[in-house]
Amino acid sequence: MCSQYRDDDRAGKGGMTRRGFMQIMGTGAVGASLTGAAVAAGSKPAPPEKILEATDAVKIRLQINGVEHAVLVEPRWTLLYVLREALGLTGTKEGCSRGECGACTVLIDDIARYACMTLAVEAEGHRITTLEGLMKGEELGPVQTAFLEEDAFQCGYCTPGQVMAVEGLLRTTPDPSMDEIQLGVSGNLCRCGAYNHIFRAAQKAAKLKTK
Helix, strand or coil: CCCCCCCCCECCCCCCEHHHHHHHHHHHHHHHHHHHHHHHCCCCCCCCCCCCCCCCCEEEEEEECCEEEEEEECCCCEHHHHHHHHCCCCCCCCCCCCCCCCCCEEEECCEEEEHHHCEHHHHCCCEEECHHHHCECCECCHHHHHHHHCCCCCCCCCHHHHHHHHHHHHHHCCCCCHHHHHHHCCCCCCCCCCHHHHHHHHHHHHHHHHC
16 A cells, blocks of 8 residues: 655644645746846846946146146046156056056155056145156256166166155165165065165266265
C-alpha cells in the first residue's frame, strides 16, 4: 500500500503543514504579481536630490607666472586640467592623476603642490608658478640649467615635476642639506632611477641661485 501525505501531516519539528506551506507560497506569489504589475504600470523610484550639475561653470581669475588669466571652469576641474587644456601650459605633465607621481607639481605661493589634486577654483587668489614661469624668454632658469648640466633625467617625463619640487625647496631653504634635498623631492617619482643626479642638480642649483 502506498501511504498518503495528509494536509495535517507534520513536515518536521518546525510544525509546518503542507497546507500551511502552500498558503504562504500563494500569498508570496500574489505579492510578486502585484509588484510586477506596478512596475509594468510605469511607477519609478523618486530621483535623488540634485546637488550640482557638472556643466555648471564659474568664472575665476588665476595668477599664473605673473599674468592674470580669466577662465570659465567647472567646479570639478583640476588645476592640472585648466593649465594644460584651457591655457595651453603643457610644461606641467599629467602622470598618475591621483597624487602619487609628482609629474604635475607646480608652485602655489612658492610651495610645491600636486596640480592634479588641486581644484582650479581652490587656486584663485594665489600665486601659481609653472615650469614655463622659471624661464626668461628662451633662457633656462638656474634649476633647469643645473638639471641639464648634471644629466638629471633620462626619459624626462618626470623632469618638470622634479624641477618644480627643487625650485620650491630652494625658495624656502636656499642652502639645503642632502637630507633636506631628499625630503624635498620625496614626493616625486623617477621611473628611470636618476635620483643621485637629481640630488646633485639640486645642490648645483642652490649655488647657481646665489650667483
